[in-house]
Amino acid sequence: MATVASATPPVEVPRAESQWLAGLPRALTILVTAAAVLAPLSLIVYQSLLSAPFFDAVKTVGLDAYAFVFADPDFWSALVNSLLIAAGMTVIAVPLGAILAFVMERTDFPGKRWIEPVILVPSFVSPMVLSFGYVVAAGPVGFYSVWATEVFGAAPWGLYSLTGMAVIAGLTHVPNVYIYASSALKSLGSDVEEAARVAGASPFRVAVSVSLPLIAPALLFSAVLVFFLGIELFGLPLVLGDPEGHLVLSTYLYKLTNKLGTPSYHLMAAVAVCIVAMTIPLVLLQRRLLQNARKYATIKGKAGRIRDLPLGRWKWFAVAVIGAWLIAAVIVPISGIALRAFVTNWGFGVNLAEAFTLDNFRAVFDEPTHVRAIWNTVLIGTVGGAITVACYTAIGFATHRRNDGWSRVVDYLVLVPRAVPGLLIGLAFLWVFLFFPPLAPLRKTIFSMWIAYTVVWLAYGMRLISSSLLQVSTELEEAARTVGASRGRISREITLPLIRHGLLGSWLLVFMIFEREYSTGVYLLAPGTEVIGAQLVSLWQGGAIDVVAALSLINIVLVFIGLAFALRFGVKLRD
Amino acid sequence: MAELTVENLHLQYGDNPILKGVTMTLNRGEVVSLLGPSGSGKTTLLRAVAGLEVPHQGSIRIGDKVVFDGSRRIDVPAEARNLGLVFQSYALWPHKTVFDNVAYGLKLRNVGASDVTARVTTALEQLSLGHLAQRFPHQLSGGQQQRVALARALVYNPPVILLDEPLSNLDAKLREEARAWLRELIVRMQLSALCVTHDQGEALAMSDRILLLNGGRIEQQGTPQQMYSTPETLFTADFMGSNNRLPGRVAEVRDGAALLEGDGWRLWGTAKAGAASGKDGVGMIRLERIRIAEGEGDNRLAADLTTSMYLGDKWEHLFALGNERLRAYGDRPLAAGRHWLELPRHDFWVF
Numbered sequence: 007m008a009t010v011a012s013a014t015p016p017v018e019v020p021r022a023e024s025q026w027l028a029g030l031p032r033a034l035t036i037l038v039t040a041a042a043v044l045a046p047l048s049l050i051v052y053q054s055l056l057s058a059p060f061f062d063a064v065k066t067v068g069l070d071a072y073a074f075v076f077a078d079p080d081f082w083s084a085l086v087n088s089l090l091i092a093a094g095m096t097v098i099a100v101p102l103g104a105i106l107a108f109v110m111e112r113t114d115f116p117g118k119r120w121i122e123p124v125i126l127v128p129s130f131v132s133p134m135v136l137s138f139g140y141v142v143a144a145g146p147v148g149f150y151s152v153w154a155t156e157v158f159g160a161a162p163w164g165l166y167s168l169t170g171m172a173v174i175a176g177l178t179h180v181p182n183v184y185i186y187a188s189s190a191l192k193s194l195g196s197d198v199e200e201a202a203r204v205a206g207a208s209p210f211r212v213a214v215s216v217s218l219p220l221i222a223p224a225l226l227f228s229a230v231l232v233f234f235l236g237i238e239l240f241g242l243p244l245v246l247g248d249p250e251g252h253l254v255l256s257t258y259l260y261k262l263t264n265k266l267g268t269p270s271y272h273l274m275a276a277v278a279v280c281i282v283a284m285t286i287p288l289v290l291l292q293r294r295l296l297q298n299a300r301k302y303a304t305i306k307g308k309a310g311r312i313r314d315l316p317l318g319r320w321k322w323f324a325v326a327v328i329g330a331w332l333i334a335a336v337i338v339p340i341s342g343i344a345l346r347a348f349v350t351n352w353g354f355g356v357n358l359a360e361a362f363t364l365d366n367f368r369a370v371f372d373e374p375t376h377v378r379a380i381w382n383t384v385l386i387g388t389v390g391g392a393i394t395v396a397c398y399t400a401i402g403f404a405t406h407r408r409n410d411g412w413s414r415v416v417d418y419l420v421l422v423p424r425a426v427p428g429l430l431i432g433l434a435f436l437w438v439f440l441f442f443p444p445l446a447p448l449r450k451t452i453f454s455m456w457i458a459y460t461v462v463w464l465a466y467g468m469r470l471i472s473s474s475l476l477q478v479s480t481e482l483e484e485a486a487r488t489v490g491a492s493r494g495r496i497s498r499e500i501t502l503p504l505i506r507h508g509l510l511g512s513w514l515l516v517f518m519i520f521e522r523e524y525s526t527g528v529y530l531l532a533p534g535t536e537v538i539g540a541q542l543v544s545l546w547q548g549g550a551i552d553v554v555a556a557l558s559l560i561n562i563v564l565v566f567i568g569l570a571f572a573l574r575f576g577v578k579l580r581d
Numbered sequence: 582m583a584e585l586t587v588e589n590l591h592l593q594y595g596d597n598p599i600l601k602g603v604t605m606t607l608n609r610g611e612v613v614s615l616l617g618p619s620g621s622g623k624t625t626l627l628r629a630v631a632g633l634e635v636p637h638q639g640s641i642r643i644g645d646k647v648v649f650d651g652s653r654r655i656d657v658p659a660e661a662r663n664l665g666l667v668f669q670s671y672a673l674w675p676h677k678t679v680f681d682n683v684a685y686g687l688k689l690r691n692v693g694a695s696d697v698t699a700r701v702t703t704a705l706e707q708l709s710l711g712h713l714a715q716r717f718p719h720q721l722s723g724g725q726q727q728r729v730a731l732a733r734a735l736v737y738n739p740p741v742i743l744l745d746e747p748l749s750n751l752d753a754k755l756r757e758e759a760r761a762w763l764r765e766l767i768v769r770m771q772l773s774a775l776c777v778t779h780d781q782g783e784a785l786a787m788s789d790r791i792l793l794l795n796g797g798r799i800e801q802q803g804t805p806q807q808m809y810s811t812p813e814t815l816f817t818a819d820f821m822g823s824n825n826r827l828p829g830r831v832a833e834v835r836d837g838a839a840l841l842e843g844d845g846w847r848l849w850g851t852a853k854a855g856a857a858s859g860k861d862g863v864g865m866i867r868l869e870r871i872r873i874a875e876g877e878g879d880n881r882l883a884a885d886l887t888t889s890m891y892l893g894d895k896w897e898h899l900f901a902l903g904n905e906r907l908r909a910y911g912d913r914p915l916a917a918g919r920h921w922l923e924l925p926r927h928d929f930w931v932f
Contacts, residue, residue, distance in 0.1 A: 481672035484633050487659040488666040488743075489686035489733065499685075503676045 028494060035404040036412055036419075042461050043419050046434030047426065049441060050282075054275035059268075060441060071276035081277070084258035091172045091243070091254060092236025098176025099232045102331060103183025104225055108213055109324050110184075111191040112199075114314040116325070123569065126579055127336050129181040130565050134241035134524045134542050135558040136178055136339045140165055141245060142555065143342025147353045150338060155354070166250045175242055177335040179235060183228040190224035191217065212315070227295040234288040237281070238427040240525045245546065255281050256429055260528070271437070278430045289425040343562065346555040366556035376553065379536035380560060382452050386537060387517040387564070390456045394467065394520075395513045397460060402471035403497050407483065424465035428526035431462045436529045450534045455527055462526050463519055470515060474508025475501070511577035518568040521561065538564075583642075584609050584773040585630065585741050590639035591651075592622075592629055599625045600636065601797040607741060612767055612774045614784040617794035618820070623777045626794070627743050630775065631666050632659030644740055665734030665742040669749060671726045673718035679705070679729050680714040686737045704736045708766075723751050724759060731763075735770070744776040748783060760786055781821050785809060793817055813854060815932040818865050825871065825907050827864035831931060834858045839931035844903050846882040850929035863932045870928035871909035873898070874921040881923045886915055 049060075054072070058065040075081050109115045110122065128136065144150050144165055151161035164170050194217065202216045218225075240256040247257060259277040262270050317324055346352065349361040370376045401420070405413040423431060435458040439449035448454055460467075478501055486496045524539025531540040538561045545554050572579060585607035592600040599622045607613050615623040628634040630641055632648065635656060641649040643664070648657040673682050680701055687697045705711050708728040718726055727747065734742055747763065748756045764787050767774050778784050784791050785805040792802045793816075801808065801817045812818035819826075829843035839852035841864045848864060856862050874881055884900035884907055891914075898915055900907040900922065909922060 479670070479672065481668045481670055482674055484631075484659070485666070485668055485672040485674070485733075486685070487633070488631050488662075488664060489737070490660045490663065490689040491685070492660055495689065500674060504674075 028492060031400075031494070032404045032412075035400045036416055039401055039404075039416065039419055042457065043422055043464070046431060046438050046461070047282075047422065049437045050275050050278050050430065050434050053271055053437065054279045056272050056275075059271040060437070065272075071272040075273055075276045075280070080253060080258060084253040084255050085280075087168060087243075087247075087252055088237055088239070088254040088256075090168060091175055091239065092233045094169070094172030095176035095179055095236050096229050096232045098173060099179040099183050100225060100229045102177075103180045103228065104187050104218065104221075106180060106184050106328060106331070107187035107191055108217065109317075109328065111188050112213070112217065112315050113317045113324070115317065115321070115328070121328070121332075123573060123579065124332060124336060125184055126181050127340070128178040129185075130518055130522060130569060131340070131562055132241065132522045132524050132539055132542075132558075132565075133178070133239075134245065134539060134546075135343060135561055137174075137242045137245035138542070138546065138554060138558055139339025139342040140174055141342075142346040142352070142551075143338045149342055149345055149352065152352070152354055165246055166252075168252055171243060171246050171252070174246065175236060175239060177331065178242075179232050180331065180335060182232055182235065183225070186224045186228040186231070187221055190221040194220050223295065223298050227292060227298075230288060230292050230295060234285060234292065237284055237288070240427065240429050241543070244543070256427060256525075260429070274433065278433065281430065282426055285425040285427070289421060293421065340562065343555060343558045346551075347559040350552075366552040369553050370556045370560070373553075375533070375536055376541065376557065378534075379538050379541040379557070382455070382536055383521060383538040383561070383564065386452060386456055386459065387520040387568070390452070390459070391513055391516040391520050393456070394460045394463070394516055395471075395509055398464070398467040398471045398512070399502075399509060401468060402475055403501075406472075406475050406497075406501070407480070420465050420468045423461050426462075428458075428462045428523065429528055432458050432526040433529045435461075450532055452535055454530050455535050455537055458526050458530055459520055459523055462523070463516065466519065467512065467516060470508070470512040474505040474512065477508065478504050510575065511572070514568055514572045514575070514577050515579075518565055518572070521564045521568060582609050583607065584644060585775065586640075586642040587626070587630065588640045588642075590626070590629060590636050590641065592625060592634060592636040599797055600629070602639070603794070603797070603799055605792055605799065605802070607773055607775055609773050610771045611789045612764075612772075612776060612787055613790045613792060614788035615775065615777045615792050615794060616781060616784040616820075617779070617800075619779060620796075621794040622797040623779075623794050624745060627666075627745055627775060627777045630741075631664055631743055632657065632662045663737070663739055665737075665739035667727075667730045667734050667742070667744045667747050669746040671718075671730040671750070673726055673729055673733070675718055677717075678714065679710065679716050679718070679721070682718070682729060683732045683736050686733065690737060700736055701732075704732045707770075708732050724755055727751065727759065731766075735772070740773065742772050742774045744774060746777055746779070748778075749780070756783075763787065785821075793820060795820075812930070815853075815855075815863060815865065818853075818930055818932070823868045823908075825866050825868065825909075827866075827902075827905060827907070829862060829864060831856050831858055831860055831862040838926065841931050843905075846902070848880050848882065848924055848929060849926045850924070850931040851927060853930050853932045856931045864924075864929055865932065866924050866929045868897070868908050869910055870925060871907065872923040872925070873909055873911050873915070874923040876921055878921070878923065880926055880929070881921050883919050883921055885919055886917055889914055 053060055055067050055069070056065045057068055057070040106125065110118055110125070115121075140148075142148050144161070144163060146161075151163075154161040165174065198220065199212050199216055202212045207215065238256065239254060240260070243252065243254040243257050244260065247253065253261065255277065259274055259281070262274050262277065265273070345358075347366055348363065349356075349358065350363045350365065351361060370380075401416060405416050426434075435454060436449075439445050439454055482504065483496050483500060486500045491499065522539070523537075524543060527535070527537050527540030528543050531537075531544060538557055542554055542557055542561070545557070583606040587603060587605045590600050590603045591598070603622070603626055605613070615626060617623045625634055629636050629649075636649060636651060638651040639649075640647060640651065643662060647653075647655055648662050649655060674685075677685065683701045683704060684697050687700060692700070702711065702714070705714055708731060710725065710728055710732060713721060713725060713729075718729065721729065727750070731747075748759055751759055760783060766772075776784075776787060778787075785808075788805060790802060791805055791808045793800045793808065795816050801813050803811075808817065809821050812821060818824065827841070827843060827848075829841040829846075831839050832842045832847070833840040834852050834856055837852055838849055839856045839862065841848050841850060841862050850864055877883075882902065884902040887899045887901050887906070889899070890897045896911045896914060898909050898911055900909065900920065907922065
């Protein structure tokens, strides 16, 4: 029998590309990432050390801007408000999120399957839209306040106080805790709980003495995360804090824009540096805690199918708690927006049926800037999202299976934008376009929005990409190496085809967050770059409530379309 | 002629040394097995040869081409070593058909399309996979996947083929058939193969030579018969085959024989390295070498039968000798009580 071995001589792999050329794409990727992340941030730091905006002819280097800000009592009250709200929402969100996670993961709560996506709604809808929803639903003349007044004589809630803001922020951030607590519970093997039950512990004892202590690291992590998100809060205090004049750090910075009558970039930069000085330690702390939580989860037992604990007579209590939360955090604001978009006006004595109108939508579609905003929002989510995922994938490949110094550099580069709120990154990119004249033509194009979005969501996107990459078994790539494939060809012909489903999922998730995004665009908003999120902030400032309601509803619909696709294709909404 | 030469190879992960100076050769047309307990470094050695692990000292040559040399800072990357590697998990690419899996190595070598088809078809047919070319890996059985992995590694005629536990993913019954089939294929195609295994039966059956690794060093190497019948060290003797151990005291060493004494017994055996008069020693004998005797005699001892186990083709009897336990095979059940066991001098090794 003729054999392959004897019939033909061995063939060797042609080695055309030199080592230098093979490393070029990686070097370029890292260089571009570094430029996109570091240029805007260094510009903020530089600007904060000047005595005037960087384009002024007369300016000196010094700490004048900081001195001005620190002498301003408004700054200190904004700082205190930020800390109070962040602490308040942490206290509310963490226990609720933990209870929710335990009930959803471990008990026979009715209707769990369809409730899960509903729970995540507050994290997909723009905070700007949610806050606006609260105003029209539960503000002094909101739908529910009016109805409550007609029934009880007065509405038993006040939205615009610090407490009101902390409660609403807390309720709408429950999903952030839920996500981490429930995935910790998922990875916590059922065997440790079954061991406790066999040893004689009741289901309740199991929860208190085994399950919850074992996910304590995940709860601690999510507490720090929620506190961090509290410091970054922008849309909610902008909308709800305005009527009573409560400022937080981000809204204080936003109001500074017009405080002195002239562009006060140096003051804004100084506040921005103060915010980042608070968030960077929080981000580093989160990173440590997350690593810790993962370590904890993986050593504790084997994950497997667990039998649901019967809730018994606690079922109705659980239904009441979760139902109340769903009403407060999802149904009230969303129904508020939906109603407000279809009425001419609202207040005491207005009849819903008589006030019905489609004029709000006509007003939106008659105004070219609004139409452009919708079109741009769709475009930045679909085409822009695809390009963004491509960029994230390139960065992912630059560090994939490489444990050298450059990979660590990229790790930290990715982490940095995480610490900078979108509002500040948008501002920094505005400055980049003004500071480097060759980039000026891009300023009035949607590209400026896209690059800022891409940098803001870098850390989030990289987590999606790397979790896809980690699912590719090392051996599949090693097998390609041993048959003679270079690194570049392995990436293109083995790894990339294997992660294509993960990339599709990432694209859908990036679409949703790009539809939702609002704060990043605030300073980049210009004729030609309109997006719904930033447009809403600007319209809200102008008091155009009808149009805001209609645009908000359109925004929600866009997000829900993405959500529907994600659910249809079985995309995991969380990691 | 040596197809593969490894000299004084050292490798460590962090501060943890895995290979501590391994030297070996693989000649053309030869099957060499790397055998050893887990953690002995056998897979690491195979991966270092493939270029998937980087040693920090020593050298590796394939034919006369140096692919790694620690002192001259030569490290040819895995993709340029032109070796064939069959992974324990087979690592077939799930998004490629059987044909494309096998063809990939040829495409990387810029082989023309018609030539690729011809060579892949030949390779698949040789491994009786011709009818499966258009299937995807998940549509194949474990045995078929293993053969695809082999075809993929063989199709571009590497000078050496590396096999990482090639049979461990098959179930027990299939494994024996696959072992015979693989041995036949290697001999027929005159392949030079380096094979990692932790199963001594597999190593004995498959190889021309066995390298037994222990803690990152080669404990002993030789033909399967040498490894099994004339182990040089206690570790080798213990690792190969099923054994009885009898600790005792060496009373006398004379003409290559040693007298081991224990509580109420004295046995002559073959003196191995380390056996010295007046020192503690360990006697070792394969289970199948102990003979159940009728009565007292030369090199025999008396022990009480504790229990017997029926194995189908024979019985395994368990005897107690003080605190020690001895196991021996027999072809019929034994009555309870005291029996005489003969440990032939030649088969009883004293270390």
